[in-house]
Amino acid sequence: MSHMQGQRQGELKYPTSTLLKSSTDLGWPTLFAELRSHIRREGPGTPAPQAEVVIALRSGDVHVTSKIDGAWRSVRPTTGTIWLCPIGAKADEISIGSLERQGEHLPELQAIHLYVPNGVFARLMDDYNLPAVPGRSIRYSCGVQDELINQIGLSVLSEMRSPTAAGRMLLETLSLLLAARLAHAHSETGLIPPPLLSRHGLDEGRLRRVLAYIEEHLAGDITVADLANVACLSVFHFTRAFAASMGVPPHRYVSRRRLESAKAMIAAGRASLLEIALDCRFSSQSSFTRAFRRATGMTPAEYRRTAR
Numbered sequence: 001m002s003h004m005q006g007q008r009q010g011e012l013k014y015p016t017s018t019l020l021k022s023s024t025d026l027g028w029p030t031l032f033a034e035l036r037s038h039i040r041r042e043g044p045g046t047p048a049p050q051a052e053v054v055i056a057l058r059s060g061d062v063h064v065t066s067k068i069d070g071a072w073r074s075v076r077p078t079t080g081t082i083w084l085c086p087i088g089a090k091a092d093e094i095s096i097g098s099l100e101r102q103g104e105h106l107p108e109l110q111a112i113h114l115y116v117p118n119g120v121f122a123r124l125m126d127d128y129n130l131p132a133v134p135g136r137s138i139r140y141s142c143g144v145q146d147e148l149i150n151q152i153g154l155s156v157l158s159e160m161r162s163p164t165a166a167g168r169m170l171l172e173t174l175s176l177l178l179a180a181r182l183a184h185a186h187s188e189t190g191l192i193p194p195p196l197l198s199r200h201g202l203d204e205g206r207l208r209r210v211l212a213y214i215e216e217h218l219a220g221d222i223t224v225a226d227l228a229n230v231a232c233l234s235v236f237h238f239t240r241a242f243a244a245s246m247g248v249p250p251h252r253y254v255s256r257r258r259l260e261s262a263k264a265m266i267a268a269g270r271a272s273l274l275e276i277a278l279d280c281r282f283s284s285q286s287s288f289t290r291a292f293r294r295a296t297g298m299t300p301a302e303y304r305r306t307a308r
Contacts (some may be wrong), residue, residue, distance in 0.1 A: 005115070009048055009049060009050060009189075010113060014036055014038065014113075017036045018037040020035040020036060021034070021161065022160075023156075025283075026160065028175075029168070030117070030172050030175040031171050032115040032174070033115070034112070034113045036110070036124055037108055038109045038114060039096065045087050047090045048089055049117075050117045051087050051115075051118075051182065052113060053082065053116065054083040054111050054112070055081070055111060055114070056109060056110075056111050057079065057157070058109075058110040062108070063077075063092070063198050064076075064077055064095070066083075066090075066094050066142055067107050068137075068140060073143075077109060080147070081143055082146055082150065083144075084138055084139060086138035086139070087118060087136045096109055104293055112156065114178065116169045116175060116178060116179055120176060120178075120179045123225075124180055124279050130284065138182050138187060146181070146185065155174055155186060156171065156174060159171060163282070163284075164255055164282075165259065166222075166251040166254040166255035166281070167278050167283075168221070168223070169223060169224050169250060169251035173250070173251060200244060201244035201245030202231060206231045206233075209231065210230050214253070214254060215257070218254075218257060219279050221281075222254055224238070224251070228240070238250075255291075258280040261279075261280060262276050262292065262300070263296075265280075266300055266304045269304065269308070273288070276300070288300065
């Protein structure tokens with residue numbers, strides 16, 4: 001349901017923009033993302049049901065002016081400029097204007113929009129001392145710089161353009177990281193200290209249970225929350241402890257195991273490449289081919305020929 005709310009939020013708030021890409025068909029349960037091109041006045045919007053993060057990816061000589069609670073705020077964006085909108089907030093008007101003389105060219109702002117449901121913040125309740133509705137406590141900010149949020153946005157965009165086998169797990173991790181960053185550094189209630197996380201890995205028993213669960217569900221839908229439950233830890237603590245034990249975060253480990261499984265199935269030669277792609281949780285054969293080539297230097301078809 002979160003992706004439907006995010007999609008509706010974008011449609012209502014930015015009716016004159018051009019939607020270039022979205023995560024609608026990717027099935028991400030904890031984050032909805034859109035890539036939009038803005039060239040003219042937007043709004044007025046409706047109160048936001050989800051917290052929104054907007055990151056400028058490319059902009060011409062433009063300035064963005066927002067009317068919020070009757071006050072105008074103007075920003076000249078550069079790559080990485082960020083706007084933050086808490087749950088329940090509404091911009092009365094958003095205007096994109098040229099810094100050159102009017103009529104010389106049509107200004108454009110290309111940006112990625114990330115919509116974070118309150119349920120993601122709720123997952124952090126055990127690790128942070130958060131208010132009752134943490135998504136509402138985010139500061140309404142225009143034109144801030146935050147390299148961590150920028151990198152999260154770029155990672156989301158990369159996954160949206162080229163889906164991977166463990167993309168849903170990656171987005172689950174990124175959404176939690178984004179919510180934690182917003183709570184820690186961009187809250188109206190002041191700087192909320194991050195939780196104290198152990199640098200130690202999982203103990204032998206927990207790690208064994210988690211790895212067994214991954215092998216048992218490799219062809220199914222694995223979430224980071226599922227693995228954290230198996231380990232009896234919060235998602236935040238589990239992700240760090242797993243990486244300390246295995247040298248890679250959970251989504252990369254699962255992606256690597258699925259790739260190894262795909263290689264074995266290709267070598268066996270009993271299934272088509274499309275069947276293997278779907279069994280390994282890729283959204284399409286083309287995304288499987290791209291990921292396989294990145295990892296091995298050859299396409300699945302080329303690998304099959306060499307394995308004979």
